[in-house]
Amino acid sequence: MNKTIESRFDGYMDIESIRKRVILRPEPLTDLEALPPLIGAELLNERLREIYLPTEFALNFIHEMIGLAYLHNLKVFSSEAGYAARIFKPPEVEVLPVCFTGLAGVGKSQTIAALRSALPPPVELTCDLYQGTVELSSLWYASARGKASGKQLLVDFVQGSGHDVHGGTLKKLLVECRRLSNRDGVTQVVLDETQHINTGEGASKVTDILLTMAAIGPPVIFVSNYSLVHRLFRRNSEDKQRLLSEPRIMLPDDPKSQDWADYVNECVRVSGDRIKVGKDEFAAELYRSTFGIKRLAVQLIKLAYIECRAAGRRRIELEDLHKAYRSSTYTSNARDVEDLQLEAISKGSSKRLDLQCPFDLPVEYKSNVVNFARADRDQRVQARVFESSATEAERSILKHIVLPEEKAPAKSTRRVPVPKATDEDLMRSFRQYMESPPSGPKKPK
Template identity: 75%
Template sequence: MNRLIESRFDGFMDIESIRQRVTVRPEPIVDLEAFHPLVAAELLSGRLKEMYLPNEFSLNFIQEMIGLANLHSLKVFSSEKAYAQGLFSPPEVEVTPICLTGLAGVGKSQTIAALRRAMPPPVELTCDVFGGSIELTSLWYASARGKAGGRQLLMDFVYGSDHDGRGGNSAKLLIQCRRHANRDGVSLVVLDETQHINTGSGASKVTDILLTMTAIGPPMIFVSNYSLVHKLLRRNSEDKQRLLSEPRVMLPEDPKSQNWAEYVDECMRGRRQKLSATPDLSGTVLPYVLFRTQR
């Protein structure tokens, strides 16, 4: 296969390289003292939400997921014959998903957003199978918010979000989805916000969606809070073994840790020189904002 394709993950799994790609340090807002304290708090809160400083858990998790994606990519592009076979006769593979879980607001979705930034960018593949070129995508991302079931997610992957809801049954859609995943070199599938699925009786809808996602083929991550995990634990043993065998538990940051100290220090950046002149803001805005933006 093309050397560019074979090396698409080269240099993307180093921890320091990951840290540089995912860290976001927005410019501080100036002249907050010109606003009412609550208005200033909203402005500052919005800017702080843009900020992202990865902790050790997030860095290690992202590195692990990129490693899994790389292994899958090497398998898909092991040869032109293997690539063509995956396109025209996609294998029926059910992967064991990674469950990223933790308390609400601990930073799970921010870690997934960082993972998306850390993955390799799209690249062009020129292949005799097409007689031309196609753009490869390293990751498929979907939110479970508002999804009716696994079929709707498959349609989103195959047709995009702008579809009329008509696209065949789930079995045919799954085959199409496998073909598209192999064609586009998708090496990781992520389902976020699973807590927004209407679980109904038991957790049958969640189980249907998650099992559908695991049947696409690439390594798969789903993000869940503890309450949904507890519902899944009440499922039968087969579903529990399929869905909860690979948990990754994200814990709140230790207030005495270096990571938390760096986070607070970044929150204060750009305000130190003004705090002595604006005591109302230091006493009102920053504590209020820090309370709202704790990870």
């Protein structure tokens, strides 16, 4: 149809190309100690929040969503006649929205921001249907925070395309949105933070807004925490079939995965190597204290740095992490982490729906997290029992005992091999044995 259209997605579909476009590695911090502790900690917090290393799941999700956008682009620009028909008489198409869900703070909004940067940028299109040029936009993005209805979201989309809105029914606004999305080549619609919609009468308002978004035409992604999805599961089957048939669940990283190790290593690098603990030990302790939720990881490192500066040091030690976990600032998050660990071990006995995934999870994810949580719990219980059973004198002695794993590994010495006996040696030993006096049997006791 047009060179601009034909080359629009060139170079944007390759997964390694996507990785390079979305990855964010901020510069490491220097001279933090020249600042007051609280200001230095806030600067560290801001820099750590800039990190974005796409996990395998996030990369595959972005790749899949760009694929859906590409397919919709082919439909819109199938031919000049087809493009004109979609503008002057936009078809009524209802899509099944993708439900992108996960725990609060797990990185959903960051992944959506990465998707926005990974899609093709705006381009100018010249066409015989109109004078001048039209800017093709790959994505319409809206935050549901503060929105009261689907009509308000449609008004925002129409106004964002450079049109004034003076009244109009929901039906007319929907037709105008369809026309503009086809004209501007919109290939994706994203509604973020849907849990902040004013629900009004239960989940009916949310359902109405999401179904309105799905009726525009392009593929739709709505981003939500678990709490809203649980409310949607209580809707009628016709609503659930439309809204919950395409879930994409973003889980915390596996505690032993390379993704988590890479993220912790990047935090250490960006902090300017201000973490004294060994990387493996620090990664394990950080996971125990955050359940792998990166928003909490950033906050905990910030609080640990404050504890570190209060102790007169410039590098974070394990003790600082423990104090930060027990601080009043982290109390509510610590309770969430403990509830998540209990939820993983007790297999869904918790009553907190905001921490329970409403969809069935892969068995391998459950087993990995449960094994980590159980092993950590057993280790802590054993240490607590051992410490509580010791006397005061024994505790003071234990402080000075070096554990075997803390000792420097000693060089192994090979035993000197026994020399091989000759025939003469064997004959001599046999004569000595025969000439020695026999020993009688031992008396029974």
